[in-house]
Amino acid sequence: MERVGFIGIGLMGSGMARNLVAAGHDVVVWNRTRSKAEAVAGATVADSPADVAASAGVVMICVSDTPDVRAVVEGDDGLLAGASEGLLIVDHSTISPSATVELASRCAERGVAWVDAPVSGGPEGAERGTLSVMVGGDPADVERARRYMDAYSGAIVHIGPVGSGQVVKLVNQVLVVINQLASSEALLLAQAAGVDLEATLRAVEGGAAGSWMLSNRGPQMIERDWRPGFTIDLQQKDLRLVLDMADELGVALPGTALVFQLYRTLQRRGLGGEGNHALVKALEELNGIRLGD
């Protein structure tokens, strides 16, 4: 096994890096705020992404958005500044598919391989090592990456060439938010009609109306528990990537666009830190109705 680097020790990255160490890998980490990197027991802390690239054969990235990945890869002390031919970069961030293809192509000119591997499953999944990973890249690169990703993944699905992992992650987010819209309109209608919300949920969730969102976030919505599994601010960042991609492709997605606008009203009200199931609050505000009243 090669030495493995990990860039971005945030909510997700800390669990993933810890699981790499626990699986017996030789791990070198870097984070903008150094103290978070130092908190990964058993890992070496590097001074820059360039240093990570100089000492590792494979480097994972898990940061927030497209500009962050660009900075980590192409910045002054970025990965490419320290990389030798044969380095493999595995990007676990959720970023633009077209930017991914562009970055991978510039890396390829330097003999550096790229695998895009956005994840779902949240911080709990990272800590338990049960993340779902949607992967784009050349088959040999994906197999090489899999030996390390196994340390924190439950399911690794190879979709196709570089960029296709990011595409599927964005497709995933379209489903998540529109299923959330369905749960919101359904519970709002039930509330307006005065039926018992828990009995309603129980009656419909097992059939053709069922979804992960309804069964997992519906009870939270009924109890007005807005603690985030995934925040509205992060959801909007991903929806912006969806709508940018749809714009590049010239595709109209009316439902997704509607949800983006509704989340925008919640951000404006200062609710961006609440869970994405607080979408129902936008419909509550429009209608002057509150679940549970």
Next chain:
Amino acid sequence: MERVGFIGIGLMGSGMARNLVAAGHDVVVWNRTRSKAEAVAGATVADSPADVAASAGVVMICVSDTPDVRAVVEGDDGLLAGASEGLLIVDHSTISPSATVELASRCAERGVAWVDAPVSGGPEGAERGTLSVMVGGDPADVERARRYMDAYSGAIVHIGPVGSGQVVKLVNQVLVVINQLASSEALLLAQAAGVDLEATLRAVEGGAAGSWMLSNRGPQMIERDWRPGFTIDLQQKDLRLVLDMADELGVALPGTALVFQLYRTLQRRGLGGEGNHALVKALEELNGIRLGD
């Protein structure tokens, strides 16, 4: 056990009436087209709903829409024309919740009880006796109805007073169609981006993006198999009930309204007999993209 009547021997009613006979009940049936009633082996065929009411203690109705139920109950030869005090009417049709409350109230003046009990599970569920039933009515009436409904039901959930079964059925339909919109936009985006649709489905269906619609109709959409589990025309009839109820309650449901408009374009193109998952064809037409191309 009392003699049980069954009005409406259509796609759903034929399976339900057969299961009543199979469970050993004494069954009397009526249908507008008499030959369909005669096809229920072991049941007595009546000449009118009034005749059914005169000879049975409990009468099930399973017809298409609100005006059909009104005609069966209040028409010249309707149930009320033959009913004695103590009759129980169980309405398995999906109709207007407010019309349900109104009909139940007029029946109550005559000493006739009403239970609204719309079903989900389709003709297969009726035939196999595994329907899900969402029930509104007084507890004693619901318990009396349950002894008969058990012959064709998998799950019977008592929601609350008369009308609440219809409300929950409409809430169910909101979930069904918006989850279908989610599947449609997601697969369309994947198609536009050129990723493999089956790999995409496999990668996302098990997580937070999952829904019954995606797992059951997604593969049909990818194969362009538009055979109906539930037709667009029937879906529109139910969505009209949803939007009428929302209008009566003064509630805005932007996602549901969007889906109603999209289905309208498919009906206009003569596709009302296709399955509700053909919703994606409206987005295909808008975007000039076809799944599977």
